[in-house]
Amino acid sequence: MTLVQAASLLRTRQISAQELTTAFLERIQRLNPILNAFITVDHDGAMQAAKEADVRLNNGTATPMTGIPIGVKDLFCTENLTTTCGSKMLAQFRPPYESTVTRKLKEAGAVILGKTNMDEFAMGSSNETSFFGPVKNPWDISRIPGGSSGGSAAALAAQLALATIGSDTGGSIRQPAALTGITGLKPTYGRVSRSGMIAFASSLDQAGPMAWSAADAAMVLHTIAGYDPLDSTSIQADVPDYVNALATRMDGIRIGIPTEYRPDNLNAEIQKALTEAEQTFRDLGASLVPISLPHTRYAIPTYYIIAPAEASSNLARYDGIRFGYRCDDPKDLKDMYTRSRNEGFGAEVKRRIMLGTYVLSSGYYDAYYRKAQKVRRLIAHDFHQAFQHVDLILTPTTPTTAFPLGDKIDDPIAMYLSDLFTISVNLAGLPAMSIPCGADQLGLPIGMQMIAPILKEDKLLSAAHAFQTATPWHQRKPEP
């Protein structure tokens, strides 16, 4: 059942929000012990929200999202509901405020089932850095679901929610969406408020929907998008009606195929799936145009300077003083800082804090951070140039399908390379989606990425919808 279908059943009162929520909570209870997709299940809160949703559905104040059970990545602060960010540091943290994203969802009447697992502070590509243990891929529980929004992806793939909210700093929505066979959208930087979303890298972080289809994603995005006076980097632009903008044809749409995203050694099955997708787009009326994004190869090194630099500063507030983990019996201030942070953060977080501290330090700033900012502008300029000639860009989302648990966790560079195709988009602040477009020999999902110009989420969703109208890939579900 898709979100759009469920919304219709709710609206026509063929099912109540409480019945729907109960069904999902039961399924979570059965499957979460295997998948570990949720860190916190808010049974009482969800039932209460469902009850209120039923009132709204009956009295005519419902929105299309009213009564829809969803999961929210555990870095969106939820008032009085534990928000861990996948870290021991915040294992007991109950925020006294609500993130703008969850506030908007609640106001629309959505039912938050719980908080989904994630890599610690969103730092990881496999969901193995979570303090609360790795998430299993519902397609093969010996494999990773991708990260950092691995819990949101797995929860959706296993039908533990009708939609989930993720966040994407370097691919954290799109990469797990690809590896679990779902639809994930990273909006334009600033399209969705970051207020109350625990920061990893402020200039790259962006919240977005993960859903079964482009149509579902459009509904969720419409609910969470928009300018927020609490986030000075959010964009002051009207939110279009994404659902209404969905089309089934792509006549006249020009799709750019960047040569840099088709390396010779690209997984043959992914290559094949992309080739087939290209044909589908042609059949839908689109034209394909080869393009070049020459600075692509600098994206990973650039990202791994900027993101850790911002993270090293963003994570300085976790000092054991006002909230979060504090070590036992600190001897003095320095001991409290050192041990609280040493004991409270995991290895990957510490690695990135050190990396970020290094690249910002006096004497290295110009060589690393300043240069990375220049390269970032060049990467953004590549896209800007390309969009003079094409409407959308099509690439693979990931270089491989889901890999086995433990495969790359001890090899950070190999892990970082799994975000090869998604990272440039964050550096350029563009909207992009991953949608399912095939499966490998093992039946594991393959995703493709579409990238649009700034604020063209409607075009992106429309193309994805047209593709999904013509193909069945998004309807494949793992065995229960």
Added chain:
Amino acid sequence: MSHDPLYEMVIGLEVHAQMRTRSKIFCGCSTTFGAEANTQICPVCAAFPGVLPVLNTELVQMAIKTGLAIHGKIREKSEFSRKNYFYPDLPAGYQISQFELPIIEQGELTIERDDGSHKRIGITRIHMEVDAGKSLHEGIQGASWIDLNRTGTPLLEIVSEPDLSTPQEAGAYLKKLRAILRYLQVCDGNMEEGSLRCDANVSVRRHGHTKLGTRTELKNLNSIRNVMRAIEYEANRQIDVLESGGSIVQETRLWDANVNTSRPMRNKEEAHDYRYFPEPDLPPLVITQQRIDAVAQHLPELPDAKGQRFIRELGLSEYDAGVLTATREMAMFFEASVQQGAHPKTAANWISVELLGRLNRENLEIEQSKVSPNHLGRLITLIQNNEISGKIAKQVFDIMFETGANPETIVQEHGLKQVSDTGAIESIIAQVLADNPQQVQQYREGKTKVIGFLVGQVMKATQGKANPTAVNAILQDKLTG
């Protein structure tokens, strides 16, 4: 105190001025001073996870005002940066400040030196930044208390060029800067409460040398007097070090006003690496010329311009104009007195001599004066209208200063009204002339100075209430007639 004449001082001041915005720089919390600890805080002040700063636009207006007042260049695009360091009263682990692109650059102000000459002092930059909280190390042994009420209070950091050459110039610069901030009503300028703070960078070099010496930074200077003293002390200390063959260590030194010395606070090895980088949570601040023009239209008249106008239009001396524009309150007092009809020069005299004299003796500020400008203006008008003499006016003023009563009532109640009735004066004069034949004789023999004595006798007989001009005229008339 004086320093070796072979050396000259090179001084630059960094002033932190707390801005009087209603709310904090990045959230809606109040900025009121003196509230109970941690009662004026929110998740933004305490840097909780996920919260974001939103810039207070009132602060930007104040920064633009200040920039215009010091003839600075207001950047079309400025940016905020993070200054990273760990300290318990800095909740985020970074201070949001402006680093590479401050809002104001290349300003200046003019100070008057002790010899009356003027000197232009460059202001390198003014930037906006956030104040930290307070750590209190009293109470329980081995524990510290953190008060975050001050966290988020907006500051302007005003950095001068090293254009100051003496402690007196440094003092004059601070006074001038403080006056400007108060005229603009952006800062209350209270150094004791810390709403205005000053660090001094001091180095010395031999006269004629162009290369700057190694400088030290002086902190904890909580009054203008301490700024001047600490600079004097530090320059002498550096000269002693150099003269005995040593070299100056670049360091931060803490001034101890109790013993009038400074001691090292931290040296280079312990110096922080602040890892500045642009604040990603705030977009660059863009200020249009239109916005600057709008602020400029509402800029109040500032001390220099006001002083020039007092000289040009009201005929004051440069000295009086300087005294009367030294603070906004003084200037307002003067202008209000003149508005009551007091002659500007007379009013200037009364304020700078009588009023300030009394206030200084009683250690009061002009805002605390019981004599209102309105009353002082009316007192002067009474003199101008020959209703009381200057001498009587001083008696009236003393009563006004003590009681705050209005001058007319005092004159009435104490029967101090001047006698201008020539008939009454003539009869007293006739009596005085009859009583002092010797002096009358002397006058008539050419010793005309003796008239002073006779006037004195008349005034004595009238208890000072006779109009001295009338007395003089009638006396001369009688003596020569």
